[in-house]
Amino acid sequence: MSEAYDLFVIGGGINGAGIARDAAGRGMKVLLVEKDDLASHTSSASTKLVHGGLRYLEQFEFRLVGESLREREVLLANAPHIIWPLRFVLPHVKGMRPKWMLQLGLAIYDRLGGKKTLPGSHRLDLRKAPHQAILQDSLKSGFEYADCWVEDSRLVVLTAMDAEARGATVLTRTECTALERHADSWTATLEGDGGKRTIEAACVVNAAGPWVDTVARTALGSGTPAHLRLVKGSHIIVPRAYPGDHAYIFQQPDKRIVFAIPYERDFTLIGTTDMLYEGDLDRVEISAEERAYLREAVTRYFRSGVTEEDIVSTYAGVRPLYEDKAASNSTVTRDYVFEVEAEGGAPILSVYGGKITTYRKLAEHALEKLAGHIDVPGEGWTADAPLPGGDMKDGDFAHFLWEASERHPWIPPEMLLRLARAYGTRLDIVVGEASSLEGLGEYLGGDLYEAELTYLATHEYARSAEDVLWRRSKLALHLPQDAILAVGAWFDARREAATP
Structure with a gap:
């Protein structure tokens, strides 16, 4: 007899993880499946911002911007x-x-969203340091405002971890290959490393991102009534292009904007683009046209331009946007839309659009939408619930870091900062009983030791070097090639040891 769930969530990106977490915390029996690794597609290919979306004001998206600013807090x-x-x-x-x-626009931005902890906007004289030495002479004035940076992949992983801690089952490398609808339930066929099996669920949540219509066709025999616009966004990473901890936002002749953001201490992240995408969703890559567009965007503003040879890495992802018939890919709405199909059988809810900043609110709204079709107990609870590692007194990271340095004076400062940023208050679980670097086990390279890999494999669903080096961290940008190969060998050995 197959196992039965209240909610079956397909898709291990930010929206699927958020819905699974909220539902599990309300006491629902939840199963989340992801065919690859968590955050392995759209949710790890963002510009990595938690922000209101200043440019969305031009499209009169006041509700979205206001909600985003509240969620930022x-x-x-x-x-x-x-x-x-x-x-x-x-x-x-x-x-x-x-x-x-x-x-x-900035005055409206400052006032939307209610109470804020971040400072408001103000004018800038770009002829003064540090901007005068960075920007072209023609740029004499501008404005400064505040938003937030986010480690996007880690946000997904921590949300999934919290869902599991509250009773959800999370399965990665597991694909839903068939869905059969009944009057009051679904039968789903799952295929993964453990073979094939079936489960039953009262409701399906289709949070498959770019594959949302594919899952809908599997479930219903056709796509959902909503239409999907797939828009590719690409980024380039170059060696640090300027000093300082601030980011730049560059207006383009086509009315788009491009960000230049300090990245991983030694680099600058530049993006993004907006291009209609019709290719293979499993192999999304930046195009030569996009590389040139981003290089030209920077050269238009910086004294020192960016050459093709400067690009050390790239990434690209596809946004599953709701088709609102906007003329431009950059103006199509980033708001989220739900389609619930409940005619003739058990319900399925499909999620279109959305952005990282509003994922928690999206989850609340999704469960509100389902409450008319299935029993959804309790009320929203996630607004005041820290994610794993985030339970710091008064949210004070600097104080937490100081206390961690007192407990672990043997950890080099840069390494401690990286570990504290990644794991927060779970740092002590990563370190365990170690009282020296040698106590962290095998040395892989850089500041990476076996204890961290063991933690990631045990607690954070990591199964490969790519999971660790590109999603749960960006260590691939810092480690030498022999260290990267050593991480791969460590996971290979772990798999072999687990094989009967």
């Missing part, structure tokens, strides 16, 4: 280790958006 309080404030500098460019428009 909630997420910052609940995950201060992986989310932190970031200042953005917006130069004024003659012939583009006039100063009055920028100032009005």
Whole structure:
């Protein structure tokens, strides 16, 4: 007899993980499946911002911006280790958006969303340090405002971990290959490393991101009534392009914007693009056209441009946006839309659109939507619930880091900062009983030791070197090739040891 669940969530991105967490915390029996690794597609390919979305004001998306700004405060309080404030500098460019428009937009931005912990916007003289030495001479004035940075993949993983801690079952490398609908339940066929099996569920949540219509066709024999627009966004990573901890936001002649953001201490992240995508969803890559577009965007503003040879890495992802018939890929709504199909059998809810910043609220709204079709106990609870590692007194990361340095004076400062940022208050679980670097086990390279790999494999669903080096961290940008190979060999040995 197959196991039965209240809610079967397909998709291990930010929306699926958020819905699974909220439902599990209300006492529902939840199963989440992801065909690859958590956050292995769209949710790890973002610009890594928790923000209101200043540019969405031009599309009169006041509800979305207001909700995003309120959620920015909630997420910052609940995950201060992986989310932190970031200042953005917006130069004024003659012939583009006039100063009055920028100032009005920022004034609205400052006032939407209610109470804020981040400072408001203000004017800047770009002829003064540090901007004068970084930007072109033609850029003389601008504005500065605040939003937040987020470790996007880690946000997904921590949300899934919390869902599991509250009773959900989380299965990675497990694909739903068939869905059979009954009057009051679904039968799902799952295939993964453990073979094939079936489960029963009262309701299906289709949070498969770019595959949302594929899952809908599997379930219903056709796509959902909503139409999907797949828009690719790509980024390039270059060696650190300028000093300082601030980001730049660059207006483009096509009315898009491009960010230049301090990244992983030694690099600058530049993105993103907006291109209609019709290719293989499992092999999404930046195009030569996008690389050139982003390089030109930076060269238009910085004194020192970016060459093709400067690019050390790239990434690209596809956003599953709700088709609202917007003329431009950059103006199609980033708001989320639900489609519930409950005619003729058990319900299925499909999720379109959304952004990382609003994932928690999206989850609440999804369960509200389902409450008319299945029993959804309790009320929303996640607003005041820290994510794993985020339970710091007053959300004070600096104080937590100081206390951690007192407990572990043997950990080098840069390594301690990286571990504290990644794991927060779970740092002591990673370190265990070690009182020296040697006590952390095998040395892999850089500041990576076996104890961290063991923790990631045991607690964070990591199964491969890529899971660790590109999603749960960005250590691949810092480690030498022999260390990267050593991580792969460590996971190979772990798999072999587990094989009967």
